Amino acid sequence: MNADDFRLDPSVAHLNHGSFGVVPAVVRRRQDEFRAEADRDPDGYHATLGERVAEAREEVAAFLGADPGGLAFVDNVTEGVAVALESVPLAPGDRILVCDHAYGAVDIAARRRARRAGAAVDTVTLPGRSDGEWSAQDAAAALLAAVTPRTKVAVFDHITSTTARLLPVRHLVAELRALxxxxxxxxxHAPGMLEVDLGGIGADFWTGNLHKWAFAPRPCGVLAVAPAWRERVEPLIASFYLGEGFPHSVEFQGTRDHTTWLAAPYGLRFLKELGAAETRERNAALALRGQRIVAEATGLPAWRGDAELSMRVLRLPRGVAVTQDAAGALADQIFRTCGCRTAVRPWPDAGLLRVSAQVYTRESDFERLAAGLRDIFS
Known part of the structure; x- marks a missing residue:
């Protein structure tokens, strides 16, 4: 497996799979066939679209251990979270709980929903914010301790984006339900990187991207909704399918490009052909080795990670990349210096460098990054 299988630029070391994913060439070809079909006969294509989306949904549901009737395609997690928040009734004085590791767009969605309802957002600071040394149990305890009698909704990560840590979602869902x-x-980041069993998790709303680690074209995500909430789901955009209820009301919006969803099962099949378990194990091990290579060569502190994850984080020097603009500028400088694509994220006192490993990644890519960072910080 190499860059050619993904149509990647072979001159670049692609160490940021976590941000956008990469589409295998075979999956892209299948999507192109769907698009060509829609262009040849738009009426014929749309006449059977509902049935074909349902078939794709069933295959994705089986992959995630979900009930097909409780799963809808969405463009991405940002849309999924927004739909979930809009579907939960809130009153003035109610509280939405988020954590300080939340993805920026998710935090914005929570604050927008709270503002419209006259509610408020409570942000939990997870332990170990300055050094990354925290356990899943400590994180769960901090989130649960922040619940008040007015807390109506808790929004939290399966895998944190900026800090690449795994939260105990089953435990949190069960404890929060009891409250x-x-x-x-x-x-x-969960679909594809982890083996997911949505039936066992049991969240009211769970939303994941398929275009990151499950090899679907962009944009492609799913929103899983518990039975008690399905009739109350409110799509962000009304369409003729509104009266049909979930999942159709969320999925069908006129001439939306549904080809990413139709092609999503081919990404799952690609992963299965590689060997899903073996691929996850290989990627997680390589991400850890890569983190150590960079840390040993540069002296950058390697933040604690989780054995199952294919992303790892290093702490940058104090005062570096503490704003979004500065983080973006450093990512550009890294690319100009050594041709490596990485994720640089702002963080208090010192920014974070996140690296990812996928089947096209090699140990030499991390060595190349380490050499470039030595030049930058020398």
Missing amino acids: GVVTVVDAA
Whole structure:
């Protein structure tokens, strides 16, 4: 497996799979066939679109251990979280709970929903914010301790985006349910990177991207909704399918490009052909080795990670990349210096460098990054 299988630029070391994913060439060809079909006969294509989306949904549901009737395609997790929040009734004085590791767009969505309802957002600071040394149990305890009698919704990650840590979602969902709190899980990185069993998680709302680690074309995500909430789901855009209810009301909006959803099962099949378990194990091990290579060569602190994850984080020097603009500028400088694509994220006192490993990644890519960072910080 190499860059040619993904149509990647072979001159670049692609160490940022976590941000956008990469589409295998075979999956892209299948999507192109769907698009060509829609262009040849738009009426014929749309006449059977509902049935074909349902078939794709069933295959994705089986992959995630979900009920097909409780799963809808969405463009991405940002849309999924917004739909979930709009579907939960809030009153003035109610509280939405988020954590300080939340993805920026998710935090914005929570604050917008709270503002419209006259509610408020409570942000939980997870332990170990300055050094990355925290356990899943400590994180769960901090989130649960922040629940108040007015907490109506808790939004938390399956895998944190900026800090690449795994939260104990099953435990959190069960404990929050006992407290009467609606759960919305941001699982942007979970499908494909982890073996997911949505039936066992049991969240009220769980939303993940298929275009990151499950090899679907962009944009492609799913929103899983518990039975008690399905009749109350409110799509962000009304369409003729509104009266049909979930999932159709969320999925069908006129001439939306549905080809990413139709092609999504081919991404799952690609992963299965590679060997899903073996691929996850290989990627997680390579991400850890890569983190160590960079840390040993540069002296950058390697933040603690989780054995199952294919992303790892290093702490940058104090004062570096503490704003979004500065983080973007450093990512550009890294690319100009050594031709490596990485994720640089702002963080208090010192920014974070996140690296990813996928089947096209090689140990030499991390060595190349380490050499470039030595030049930059020398």
